[in-house]
Amino acid sequence: MKVFKFVFFTIITIVLVVVLNSKNGDIPPLGKFLNPMSGFWANSEYTAIKAPEQLTLEGLEEPVKIYWDKDLIPHIFAENDHDLYFAEGYTIAFHRLWQMEFQLYKTAGRLSEILGPLTLSLDQQQRRKGLAYSANWMLDEVKKDKAIYEMLQAYSDGVNAYIATLDYKDLPIEYKLLDYEPEPFSPYKICLLLKEMSDQLSSGEADLENTNMARLLGKDTFNFLFPDRDPGIDPIITAGTKFDFEPLKVANPNDSLPLAKIKQVINKPDPKNGSNSFAVAGSKTASGNVLLANEPDLGLNLPSIWYAAHLHSPSVNVMGAVFPGSPGITIGFTDSIAFGFTNAKRDVADWFYIQFRNDDRDEYLYEGKWLKTQKVIEEIIVRGEDTKYDTVIYTHFGPVTYDRNFKGNGEQVNFAFRWTAHDTSNDFRLFYHFNRGKNYNDYLEGLKYYSGPPQNIVYGDVHGNIAMWVQGKFPVKYPEQGKFLMDGRYSKYDWGPFIPQQQNIHELNPARNFVSSANQHPADATYPYYVYDYNYEHYRNRRINDRLKIMQGIKPEDMMKLQNDNYNFLAYENLTFMLDSLDTGKMVASTREVYQLLRKWDYFNDPERVAPIYFEEWWDQFYELLWDEFDTMTVAVYKPHNYHTSVLMKNNPALAFADVLGTSRKETIKDVLSMTFASALDSVESWKSNHSVDLTWANFKNTTIQHLMRLEPFSVSNVQIGGNHGIVNAASRRHGPSWRMVVELDKAGVKAWGVYPGSQTGNPGNPTYADMVTPWATGKYLSLQFTSQQADLAADATLVQTLNPSKK
């Protein structure tokens, strides 16, 4: 009996411990998680930063000083480059370890290892893009470059030195919620991060959708709806710039389109992503110094995609923002130059139709010969389930992403993916040179190594130069090459040579005394190479250029003001026309009130305004109803962009697409405008009855900085910020300026300001978590303390940390 009792109680106890030690669905292991000594409670921090002043780390060569300033930006002072990158890896891991790792699980298609079957199809898609696979090739290339490989290795060693100090209680809370542990960091993972950037920035194309639409609508209608260029565009480099070089030529096969159609395509980056950068020459500024501004607009997440830091060694003195997981500084400045990026949209990813010899898929047809395929078996570990396997077939183009096992209409369609991001490259060299930059030649040297994702790279220096290069590896294309699916059986469609780097679009010290980029067309039509993207910007660029043309005596505050500009160019160009087409005679009083409000509006999408709500809602509904034909198509398509829509709206009153499918009569543009004006007002009314907050643009838009795990309590919603996509202050609901920076390139000492919607700490339990969101929303900046005087940094520091090498 007693033995029985013992066994009984012991079994119950063990079962309870096991249950409380394991994750159950979304519920973390409760015993582990709720234990006040090492569970989530231990992630509560009482002060802004808690770290030892003295630390001994194996792997360092000399002592390193870290001055954490009042904004928790680390100023890292090392005796050599190895220690600098080691300490950088250590420092960023200290604040952002979970994010560094988690984002790469996504890139590599390994999320299911942590999250279970929920993310299996996303993982499969990532594997089929060949990102992890090509990161290996990149690593092989990087290993040949001693300085770069040592940088990657030192950074990884620093991250791993931090991981080695962690017990369960010290793990970021996300590990505890998801119940897993960090794995070692490595140079391979840093290569993978670069592939992640390519995936986010250069995988946006619409070749298959274009193919579908050209077949469904006919080529003429397709060209009418989706022209490569509209009148009135304002390119990145000054229109009229002369191109005095002999371009490479490729033969144009002048063929008809291939016949395939596809229902579903892989996920693409949000086409509304966009960024701004501009620099003004000393002749336009109050101080006579060059001023440079940059803000990459990306998904708004917590922990933030950026981390601010200052790196100092005998060969480096650079400050700015960096992607956690990447060594050096990505966007920033040295004591002589400043550099920034916007995405250079260009179709560098093309699709090829593949014909296999038979179901074994060992061979595919190319120029009448059967070429061998290479099969890679992808092993996808799924938490709580059996491991899944997926065979990805590689051709000389790249991976066959679509096939019988993945979105290939379940049968015969095989499409291979040719993408510059699959090629080997050593892009880290660009940052290596920029971070040590003294002058324009250093900038040019860095550019040479950079293949992608293609970027418009803005430059300014203390010597008075400003420049913009559209840098990347671009294939020379015949007109419309790669705009549609191509036939992979024939070499005539294959990519030829790449544009020589010197012939990439650029300008240095242009006559207009400023350079700017906002993801628009890179040059006017005289550039001798075919340039195509389905989604060039038409609004932010024109607003920025219009302002910069007239601005004089510019101060850093003016640059900040322009970055935070809420002027709605789309409304300015179209609202009068839209209002004029309404029949005011029949309007009831409440409708007339809105009409009058819009008539009086000055086109600023400021956060507290009401007019932009009605305009944005009206435009969106007009756009949806006008292009309702596209919603009924059963294959993958997209709709004409806003600018072209507005051109058609104003010039084609009887546009065939204006006819609304659900009605018996035949509508015109005017009808669609008045129908959607009424429905937009209804939508706003229903918003009012569903919300307790005031009807303001910021509340209505509801910009949200979302935690990467999409946990609402760790996110910040309803941020009081104006703007929208297509506006210089491009804060839409989930995207926006992810790092705003303004630099004054003063010879006597470079000054700079920056802010991002997040916080240095990634810990939701830190009192400073997300503390830069409000300054960011209200257009305020942190003054970045860029000095080599360690005594000054020490005087203002929140914490001075010394990392000591362990004695040999």
Added chain:
Amino acid sequence: MKLIIKVMLIAGLAYLSGLYLPWWGMVVVAAGVSLAIPTSSFGAFVSGFIGVGLLWMVISWKIDIESHSILTAKVAALFNVDDPIYLVIGSGFIGAIAGGLGSLSGNSFRQIFIKKKKASFYS
């Protein structure tokens, strides 16, 4: 009196184990204390329940206050409760149950080796 000593001993040792061992170290601690100090089964359960439960509650409550609920309020929202005090109570309860059962198991092991024992209402 013995019960109070036992509660304090379990709480103290559970605290120490919490610093160095995984969370279930306190289950072993509670079992060990009950193995060493004889009480009734009920007494054993109660001492583990109160010892660990109180310890977990006090520490988590202290963290909640001192951190101004910065994290605890967010985690409370994750668990769909509107006040971190429920997390304090929940953590205390989980610690209490596990501690109580551990203590009971330890006690029942000791009882196997006791030939004769005063009858108890709860045995």
